[in-house]
Amino acid sequence: MKPVDFDLHQPTTVAEATALLAKYGDESKVLAGGQSLIPLLNFRLARPEHLIDLGRIASLTTVHRTADELSIGAMVTYDRAHQSTAVREAAPLLAEALPHIAHRAIRARGTVGGSVAHADPAAEMPAVTRALDAVLVVAGPQGRREIDASEFFLANLVTVLRDDELLVEIRLKPAPARTGAAFDEVARRRGDFALVGAGAQITLAADGTVEQARICITGVERTPHRATEAESLLVGSRPDVRTIEAAAARAQAGVEPTGDLHATADYRRDVAGALVERVVTEALDRAAQTMS
Ligand code: FAD
Incomplete structure (x- = not known):
């Protein structure tokens, strides 16, 4: 299918773009890379009368x-x-x-x-x-x-x-020294949206204990999930396999996925735990490498 007719606007400043948005309100839509919006337009799931292309605003x-x-x-x-x-x-x-x-x-x-x-x-x-x-x-x-x-x-x-x-x-905020990070996910085919993804960024103190832990999980809830309880368990510890397993178990228990056509809720929860264990282990290794 093809989109419904629209007027294309190509502002060169943020002020021009916001003035256009204010003028056309919900009859308008902003176009960035178009990788989600263009399919929506082509399927006529979005039908804006005005498309405001941000591609000429150099400051962005x-x-x-x-x-x-x-x-x-x-x-x-x-x-x-x-x-x-x-x-x-x-x-x-x-x-x-x-x-x-x-x-x-x-x-x-x-x-x-x-x-x-x-x-x-x-x-x-x-x-x-x-x-x-x-x-x-x-x-x-x-x-x-x-x-x-x-x-x-x-x-x-x-x-x-x-x-x-x-x-x-x-x-x-820039990551401090002695930081390592890892991201991994499970998708049905390469390049598809992941069923579940997880990322960890970990900073070690000079004595090798965890100073800061940041852990996120995608695809398990209606908004991106942050595994704060798993983070708390890691901070202050000198992480070994058991601590990492305990953090992953906390992350797994902390998500509330819903099942859908692609995967059941239980499957998503299990994968979330396994991925958190994997990315935390890898992020810790990378943080430790910065100290050697
Ligand atoms: P657009 O498509 O141009 O816009 C998306 C929406 O955001 C629109 O509603 C638009 O109005 C609004 N918008 C855009 N920019 C702004 C702004 N600055 N201010 C306010 N509103 C704005 N994404 C992933 O993250 N992971 C994946 O694995 C993945 N797989 C994909 C596979 C396929 C086959 C396709 C087609 C897409 C996939 N995507 C995936 C989506 C892709 O990452 C999109 O690029 C992204 O979702 C939207 O970015 P965009 O710049 O293309 O925005």
Whole structure:
């Protein structure tokens, strides 16, 4: 099928884009990489009269690193983020998660901001922003506001973004020294959305105990899941196999998946536990390697 007719707008500044959103309200839709929106238009599941293409707003395509902050523009593609040394150094969990997203062609067009705004609970970006305590910067006709990732996602494909607001930037605190990260997932076919995914970013103290643990799980609930109880169990410990197994068991007990056509709730819960054990082990190994 083909989309219904629409008017295409190509603003070159965020202010122009938000003015267009304010003018056309729910008759309009923002276009980023188009990897979710274009199929929705083609199937006529979305029928906007006005499409506001963000592709010409240069300020949304930068990655900027300072000592205290990593800032990633909403229109940075998955591929560009993955190639960025700043992302690899300051947000190793994000760097580990990016290659798991879809196929190469989709990673060349899809954007980090588009994924976060789309808020698919099976997607990698929302879960990673949640685990890394990202601050999401949003622009609207009244100016900018900052939203913690923990408050951004409300339900499957639903966020706190208002109709006249744009996500413009993702801000992260750079990972400290002695940090390692890993991401893994189970999908039916390579490149499909995962049935379940899990990521861990772990920082060790100089004495080898866990200083900070961040663990996320995708595909198990209506919003990206953060395994805070498993994190608490790890922090302060000198992790051995038993501690890691106990953390994975806590993560597994802490998810409340629902079953669907693709997998039962029990299967998703079991896979979540197994993946958490795997990524925590790998993240710890990588953190330890930074000390040798
Ligand atoms: P678009 O498709 O352009 O937009 C998506 C939605 O977000 C639209 O409603 C749009 O209006 C809104 N939006 C976009 N940018 C903004 C913004 N800055 N501010 C406010 N609203 C905005 N994703 C995964 O995470 N993991 C996968 O494994 C995966 N597999 C895929 C497999 C296939 C075959 C396909 C087609 C897609 C897959 N995707 C997967 C989805 C892909 O990652 C999309 O790129 C992503 O969901 C949306 O990003 P986009 O830049 O393409 O946004």
